[in-house]
Amino acid sequence: MSTQEQVIAIIAEQAMLEPADVTLESTPEDLGIDSLGLVESIFAIEEAFDINIPFNANDPAASDFDISSVGTIIAGIERLRAEQQG
Amino acid sequence: MKRVVVTGAGTINALGHSVPATLAAMQEGTCGIGQLEFRDVERLQIQIGGQVRGFEAEGRYNRQQMSLYDRFTQFTLAAAREAIEQSGLTFSGDLAARSGVVLGTAGGGVSTWDDNYRAVYEEGKNRVHPFVVPKLMNNAAASHVSIEWNLKGPSFTVSTACASSNHAMAQAFAMVRSGMAPVMVTGGSESMLCFGGVKAWEGLRVMSRDACRPFSANRNGMVQGEGAGIFVFEEYEHARARGAEILCEVAGFAMSSDAADIVMPSKSGAARAMAGALQDGGIDPSEVGYINAHGTGTAANDKTECAAVADVFGPHADSLMISSTKSMHGHLIGGTGAVELLACIMALRDGIIAPTIGYEEPDPECALDVVPNEARAAKVKVALSNAFAFGGMNAVLALRAV
Numbered sequence: 001m002s003t004q005e006q007v008i009a010i011i012a013e014q015a016m017l018e019p020a021d022v023t024l025e026s027t028p029e030d031l032g033i034d035s036l037g038l039v040e041s042i043f044a045i046e047e048a049f050d051i052n053i054p055f056n057a058n059d060p061a062a063s064d065f066d067i068s069s070v071g072t073i074i075a076g077i078e079r080l081r082a083e084q085q086g
Numbered sequence: 087m088k089r090v091v092v093t094g095a096g097t098i099n100a101l102g103h104s105v106p107a108t109l110a111a112m113q114e115g116t117c118g119i120g121q122l123e124f125r126d127v128e129r130l131q132i133q134i135g136g137q138v139r140g141f142e143a144e145g146r147y148n149r150q151q152m153s154l155y156d157r158f159t160q161f162t163l164a165a166a167r168e169a170i171e172q173s174g175l176t177f178s179g180d181l182a183a184r185s186g187v188v189l190g191t192a193g194g195g196v197s198t199w200d201d202n203y204r205a206v207y208e209e210g211k212n213r214v215h216p217f218v219v220p221k222l223m224n225n226a227a228a229s230h231v232s233i234e235w236n237l238k239g240p241s242f243t244v245s246t247a248c249a250s251s252n253h254a255m256a257q258a259f260a261m262v263r264s265g266m267a268p269v270m271v272t273g274g275s276e277s278m279l280c281f282g283g284v285k286a287w288e289g290l291r292v293m294s295r296d297a298c299r300p301f302s303a304n305r306n307g308m309v310q311g312e313g314a315g316i317f318v319f320e321e322y323e324h325a326r327a328r329g330a331e332i333l334c335e336v337a338g339f340a341m342s343s344d345a346a347d348i349v350m351p352s353k354s355g356a357a358r359a360m361a362g363a364l365q366d367g368g369i370d371p372s373e374v375g376y377i378n379a380h381g382t383g384t385a386a387n388d389k390t391e392c393a394a395v396a397d398v399f400g401p402h403a404d405s406l407m408i409s410s411t412k413s414m415h416g417h418l419i420g421g422t423g424a425v426e427l428l429a430c431i432m433a434l435r436d437g438i439i440a441p442t443i444g445y446e447e448p449d450p451e452c453a454l455d456v457v458p459n460e461a462r463a464a465k466v467k468v469a470l471s472n473a474f475a476f477g478g479m480n481a482v483l484a485l486r487a488v
Contacts, residue, residue, distance in 0.1 A: 036349060039291045052131070057291040058307045058385040 096168025135414025136311030159273030190250030190274030193223030313414025315424025338367020344478025381410020
């Protein structure tokens with residue numbers, strides 16, 4: 001599976017949707033993922049890719065990790081993988 | 087119904103090893119939060135906390151006691167000694183038979199769990215010390231207080247996460263008020279500042295890496311603390327008859343459950359607890375001069391709490407003072423309400439309002455007088471102490487100057 005497929009699978013599971021219903025443009029709100037669901041998704045992604053994601057639920061916008069859509073989450077993961085495993 | 091007064095107070099926390107030291111630090115706006123020091127701290131992403139420093143259990147407790155006292159029990163016994171000595175009470179005969187101890191803790195002997203899991207899982211040992219269970223159990227601290235001071239009446243431990251000690255003190259208050267017990271030793275303690283204790287909190291992603299800044303627009307989470315706060319609650323006539331010094335009166339309390347979300351706070355649950363405490367104590371909202379806030383420094387708590395205060399107090403919300411001393415001593419979780427009760431006593435008895443330190447930017451969603459950064463002199467007749475726990479369980483105490 002590609003990074004994109006893996007991330008979509010994780011997010012779809014969290015949102016209790018089919019992967020086909022999750023697009024790159026989907027936002028966590030679109031998918032019905034609340035703040036606690038987001039924290040769980042971030043944890044699942046960290047475990048899957050063995051990376052640390054700088055995410056503070058108090059102020060997601062201030063974290064150096066853009067969670068505004070599935071696409072930005074994937075881009076962030078690819079950057080962190082390159083940085084943390086490079 | 088009997089009147090209930092506080093005739094003894096004791097504490098140990100990041101700000102001091104006694105009540106006078108703690109109140110002096112609160113008055114100065116001292117920050118007790120700093121770099122954590124314990125085994126494996128380098129593996130944590132969150133490395134700050136309100137850790138008790140310079141507390142050496144060795145020498146204070148003997149070898150047998152050390153094998154039975156987790157750090158949360160050590161803190162409890164130190165604070166209980168200060169409180170009971172201040173009260174001047176000795177427990178024997180009928181007084182001992184009817185007086186008890188109700189304490190709060192969320193985690194109990196967390197570092198005992200941590201040390202022994204490390205021994206069996208990481209170090210591969212197959213044998214643990216015989217007293218692991220009596221050392222880590224949540225009621226260990228309350229039991230040792232009962233043993234040390236001969237308290238033979240109703241005694242137990244309450245565990246409701248961050249509201250544990252407020253729920254415990256509410257029970258003690260209800261018992262003295264009803265006439266069930268003439269004296270109750272109460273409060274709470276917590277000691278989660280070990281690798282496993284902080285790692286668990288880290289997982290929730292609500293912890294700050296740099297500071298606890300309640301109500302400030304740039305707040306970015308909570309910071310853990312540790313320690314204990316212990317009080318002697320006594321029936322008013324009993325205290326007066328023996329000429330005891332009265333620190334303040336406990337006038338009312340209320341408890342509520344959000345019955346909603348396991349971690350997100352609820353405005354109505356908080357408001358119902360505050361309004362209930364006023365009603366229970368026969369207190370007009372306009373009498374309240376100070377609220378010791380739950381004020382964790384998370385985005386969610388602080389705005390919800392301020393909205394609840396506005397709902398309960400209406401226009402009076404703008405004339406009362408509300409501060410969070412967690413900015414100084416950190417969040418003591420199950421012990422936090424007990425240490426924070428000291429700030430209410432300081433307001434009522436000494437006319438000094440503890441500040442919210444670390445306050446940098448006003449937040450329109452927290453537009454109350456949060457006593458930013460510097461303590462203030464003010465005469466206060468009634469104070470509230472708020473605690474709103476994960477699990478949606480809330481407990482608020484109302485205190486009155488005597």
